[in-house]
Amino acid sequence: MGEQVDGLPDRGGEAVRWLLERLRGNRIHRSVRIGHGTRIGRWCIIEENVEIGPDCYIGNYVHIRPMVHIGAKSELRDHVFLAGEIQIGSDVKIFQFANISKGSIIHNRVYIGAGSILTNTRRISHGRQYEPKLSAPVVEYGARLAVGVRILPGVKIGEQSLIGAGTVVTKDTEPFGIYLGVPAHRISSVPIEEIY
Numbered sequence: 001m002g003e004q005v006d007g008l009p010d011r012g013g014e015a016v017r018w019l020l021e022r023l024r025g026n027r028i029h030r031s032v033r034i035g036h037g038t039r040i041g042r043w044c045i046i047e048e049n050v051e052i053g054p055d056c057y058i059g060n061y062v063h064i065r066p067m068v069h070i071g072a073k074s075e076l077r078d079h080v081f082l083a084g085e086i087q088i089g090s091d092v093k094i095f096q097f098a099n100i101s102k103g104s105i106i107h108n109r110v111y112i113g114a115g116s117i118l119t120n121t122r123r124i125s126h127g128r129q130y131e132p133k134l135s136a137p138v139v140e141y142g143a144r145l146a147v148g149v150r151i152l153p154g155v156k157i158g159e160q161s162l163i164g165a166g167t168v169v170t171k172d173t174e175p176f177g178i179y180l181g182v183p184a185h186r187i188s189s190v191p192i193e194e195i196y
């Protein structure tokens with residue numbers, strides 16, 4: 001973070017952008033770097049040290065916590081929440097109300113359906129005398145999560161796998177597999193014509 005990234009303007013340009021965005025109801029930290037051609041809706045909060053690459057689309061009411069990096073041509077639709085320290089590749093689409101836990105890694109060309117949730121702690125400490133162990137999911141290249149998918153901590157979603165609507169994924173998925181159910185089980189393979 002903090003290094004020059006292709007397609008991001010220098011910090012002088014960002015100061016002007018910061019002012020304009022504030023007039024539109026957005027709260028964008030001064031340290032945030034936004035690439036050329038990236039559009040941002042209204043009522044968004046973008047916290048410190050976030051980098052958004054060029055030609056991205058950020059919808060309305062999106063909240064991005066600190067230290068998130070988003071590659072070029074990615075889209076975050078309305079009400080997406082990114083919990084911080086997340087790496088998102090290029091050409092990624094994340095749909096309405098998705099909630100991505102801190103530390104997640106999302107590779108290029110991933111699709112995350114509306115209302116999907118990625119989690120990063122197996123136990124919920126909620127005032128108990130222990131530190132929760134953080135282990136965020138990884139979603140590999142070209143994987144697709146349908147609507148309302150839940151990914152448990154530390155799970156890796158294999159390259160180009162397809163996870164059906166409402167699935168709860170408790171273990172790593174194999175590349176190119178189609179998974180369904182609670183807990184997820186493999187039902188078939190992604191057809192060749194659907195492979196990028």
Ligand SMILES: CC(C)(COP(=O)(O)OP(=O)(O)OC[C@H]1O[C@@H](n2cnc3c(N)ncnc32)[C@H](O)[C@@H]1OP(=O)(O)O)[C@@H](O)C(=O)NCCC(=O)NCCS
Nearest residue numbers: 113114145146147162163164165166167178179180181188
């Ligand atoms: C995963 C998915 C692609 C599977 O499609 P498919 O391979 O064509 O499978 P089928 O529709 O033939 O269903 C196969 C079986 O699994 C069941 N099934 C399908 N989707 C399921 C799901 N999400 N959860 C549980 N069971 C499911 C079907 O009822 C069927 O059961 P049956 O054999 O007892 O009749 C599809 O069901 C799905 O979830 N698509 C995503 C929809 C979505 O979120 N779109 C994005 C935004 S609009």
